[in-house]
Amino acid sequence: MNPADPIHVNSVDQTLAFGRRIGTALAPGWVIGLVGPLGVGKTHLVKGIADGNRAAGHPAVEVTSPTFVLVNEYAGRVRIYHLDAFRLLSGADLDELGLEEMIATGAVVIEWADRVAEALPTDRLTITGQSTGETSRTWTTVATGSSAVDWCEALRPGS
Ligand SMILES: Nc1ncnc2c1ncn2[C@@H]1O[C@H](COP(=O)(O)OP(=O)(O)OP(=O)(O)O)[C@@H](O)[C@H]1O
Ligand SMILES: [Mg+2]
Structure with missing residues (x-):
């Protein structure tokens, strides 16, 4: 366990900026689990990540909550798979969705990760x-x- 310093933000923009920092560092194989209550800003953090991951000169990608479609994919330097475990029944659903394949071909960001942590x-x-x-x-x-x-x-500032 290696807790990084907590990031305190005061606005949506600052959450987006934190996400952009993650998106800039992102590499294939990364798995990021997002945890926290309804409306805390998990999807906004993913918006920032997708923006930071954008290849130079490319337009912004549209990030939406994948609650109903289960997986969204965003192009960029790294292919991002955006999942939301809120509606998944169990970790077995993740296997069926092809989690291993996603990790092999891109980076995975999953909201409500605590619900499927074992998978x-x-x-x-x-x-x-x-x-x-x-x-x-x-x-x-x-x-x-x-x-x-x-x-x-x-992810540390200045690295
Ligand atoms: N500092 C902040 N960072 C992120 N969102 C914020 C912040 N302050 C206010 N908000 C608001 O909180 C809400 C966050 O919504 P968002 O969909 O990103 O949350 P979520 O954690 O993904 O929710 P859900 O659990 O439903 O998936 C938005 O309405 C946003 O405007
Ligand atoms: Mg969300």
């Missing part, structure tokens, strides 16, 4: 959001697994 690889970043006010949030990143510790290092 996710140990090597992952878990980013937990907490509301501390109407528009203020605290984002805490924890790395589990040896690769994820390196990913976490790549």
Whole structure:
């Protein structure tokens, strides 16, 4: 376990900026689990990630909640698979969706990751959001697994 310093933000824009920093560092094989209550800003964090992952000169991709379609894919430097476990019944659904194939061909970002934690690889970043006010949030990143510790290092400001 290697908790990075918590990130405190005061606005949607600052959550997007944190997401962009993640998206800039993102590499194939990364698995990022997003945890936190309804409306804390998990999907907004993914918007930032997709924006930071955008290849130079390419237009913004549209990020929407994959609650109903289960998986959204975004092009960029790295292919991003955006999942939402809110509607998944179990981790077995993740296998059926082809989680292994996704990890082999891109980066996986999954909302409500705590609901299917047992079906996710140990090597992952878990980013937990907490509301501390109407528009203020605290984002805490924890790395589990040896690769994820390196990913976490790549996220530190100034690295
Ligand atoms: N600092 C902030 N960061 C992110 N969202 C914020 C912030 N402050 C206010 N909000 C608002 O909170 C809401 C977050 O919505 P979003 O869909 O991103 O949350 P979510 O965690 O994905 O929810 P769900 O659990 O339904 O998937 C939006 O309405 C957004 O405008
Ligand atoms: Mg969401």
